[in-house]
Amino acid sequence: RKEVEQDPGPFNVPEGATVAFNCTYSNSASQSFFWYRQDCRKEPKLLMSVYSSGNEDGRFTAQLNRASQYISLLIRDSKLSDSATYLCVVIPGYSTLTFGKGTMLLVSP
């Protein structure tokens, strides 16, 4: 099993839709988790950290399920500007950040 796995997509959704991505990780000792966003031909940027109790930032909700070893990102009321690739990042604890390959989201009018 790869360290961090994501469905590459693309996820095609209409504006206003709710969409969710999952990311699974293999190291049960992993302590820190993040979601990054990467626009086409741009650098990745931190979207949000993922806390054990789950956290929300406007239309975005991140959750952690330690028992099943996955994190999720929920986007409500999708906007055209949400079109991007979403990268899952896990810190295994013994090494540096490990990036997933990303999930592409395309929001259409």
Added chain:
Amino acid sequence: NAGVTQTPKFQVLKTGQSMTLQCAQDMNHNSMYWYRQDPGMGLRLIYYSASEGTTDKGEVPNGYNVSRLNKREFSLRLESAAPSQTSVYFCASSEGAATSNSPLHFGNGTRLTVT
């Protein structure tokens, strides 16, 4: 706010040529990183530096060397470029240690083509 600055933005090399990618951050961060990003492969860590004067290999260090010149600057050198090194290179920095809960701040990237 400059953040993380990489130069050059684009570069074309012939096989066997050498070059150095420059990276500087003005956020007083302790840790700095070099990643490469290839289609279908995601971001892969080449080297990182937890502090001035220290460097460590990442997932794909072969064919590269790095120098942490001071706290601000972390350069990546390709001594003899190969077509397999065609990629987008990102420099990043973080305030805390590489294994801590510190998010990364990325530069704009360098698009390198080796012919």
